[in-house]
Amino acid sequence: MQYLTDRKRAVGKGAGGSGTEHHWSLKISSIALAILIPAFLYIFGRALGQDRATVLATFAHPFPAILTGLVLVIGMRHFAQGAQIMIEDYARGGTRKALIIGVTLFSYAVIATGLFALARIVL
Amino acid sequence: MADVKRVERPLSPHLSVYRPQITSVSSIFTRITGNGQVVGFVLGVWWLLAASVSDDAFATASAVLTSWFGDLVFTGLAWAVWYHFFAGLRHVYYDSGRGLDVPTAQKLGWACFIGATVMTVLTVLVV
Numbered sequence: 500m501q502y503l504t505d506r507k508r509a510v511g512k513g514a515g516g517s518g519t520e521h522h523w524s525l526k527i528s529s530i531a532l533a534i535l536i537p538a539f540l541y542i543f544g545r546a547l548g549q550d551r552a553t554v555l556a557t558f559a560h561p562f563p564a565i566l567t568g569l570v571l572v573i574g575m576r577h578f579a580q581g582a583q584i585m586i587e588d589y590a591r592g593g594t595r596k597a598l599i600i601g602v603t604l605f606s607y608a609v610i611a612t613g614l615f616a617l618a619r620i621v622l
Numbered sequence: 623m624a625d626v627k628r629v630e631r632p633l634s635p636h637l638s639v640y641r642p643q644i645t646s647v648s649s650i651f652t653r654i655t656g657n658g659q660v661v662g663f664v665l666g667v668w669w670l671l672a673a674s675v676s677d678d679a680f681a682t683a684s685a686v687l688t689s690w691f692g693d694l695v696f697t698g699l700a701w702a703v704w705y706h707f708f709a710g711l712r713h714v715y716y717d718s719g720r721g722l723d724v725p726t727a728q729k730l731g732w733a734c735f736i737g738a739t740v741m742t743v744l745t746v747l748v749v
Contacts, residue, residue, distance in 0.1 A: 526717065529710045536707060540700070543666065544749025547696070548688045551680045554673045567670075575663060581656050613667040619674035 521580060528577040532570070539570045558620045571613040579606035645724075648731035652709040655702035662699040665692075700745045705738035 512518045546557045558564055579602050586598045640646070665687060672683035686692055712730050715721050721730055 533707060533711060536703060540703065540745055541749065544745060551673055551677060578660055585653055585657060609663055609667055612671060616667065616671040616674040
């Protein structure tokens with residue numbers, strides 16, 4: 500038996516079922532990335548092309564390590580959420596679900612691999 | 623839902639009949655540049671993982687990422703990052719309810735392309 504009225508269940512949720520949560524979450528991560536990315540581009544761009552010892556020394560420092568960790572986690576989650584919007588625009592039904600699950604799991608895999616590499620370098 | 627009646631409805635004119643406008647082009651570029659950046663993440667993580675593992679692994683990853691093709695990809699990615707950066711900020715600005723009139727929206731669209739190109743040149747010069 501449904502205790503909530505139809506109106507109560509619909510208010511604030513919209514067609515997506517979760518209201519503006521997805522949009523708001525993307526908005527927060529976009530602000531975070533806008534702050535992080537310029538510094539990250541500088542550090543990563545500088546390190547790219549250097550020899551291994553220099554790269555290891557660069558990312559062993561606290562600031563580049565923390566920054567890279569943040570960019571990895573927030574960036575890949577931002578990607579997965581943004582890609583989900585694209586998938587929802589172009590795919591339907593089972594394909595849509597499979598692609599969303601795939602992109603979500605892929606983002607976790609990239610995050611885990613990147614953090615593992617960072618941990619090995621820092622520790 | 624067993625017996626859905628199919629109705630022949632007129633289709634609205636679609637993409638092909640519209641002349642590309644800066645507002646629509648800047649919108650689709652936001653999506654392309656945003657999703658395309660995943661290539662950079664994968665290559666970057668591979669490179670970082672290789673650095674953490676061994677000299678041989680790093681030599682391979684570094685050779686691929688700094689080859690002429692790697693340079694091309696990362697220069698393209700730098701443009702994508704900066705384009706998405708400006709386009710994202712534009713969306714934050716739009717969300718405040720401002721900048722939505724046609725002349726302003728068109729100017730902001732051009733600002734994304736110009737800003738991204740200028741910042742990419744700067745990035746390539748600095749790093």
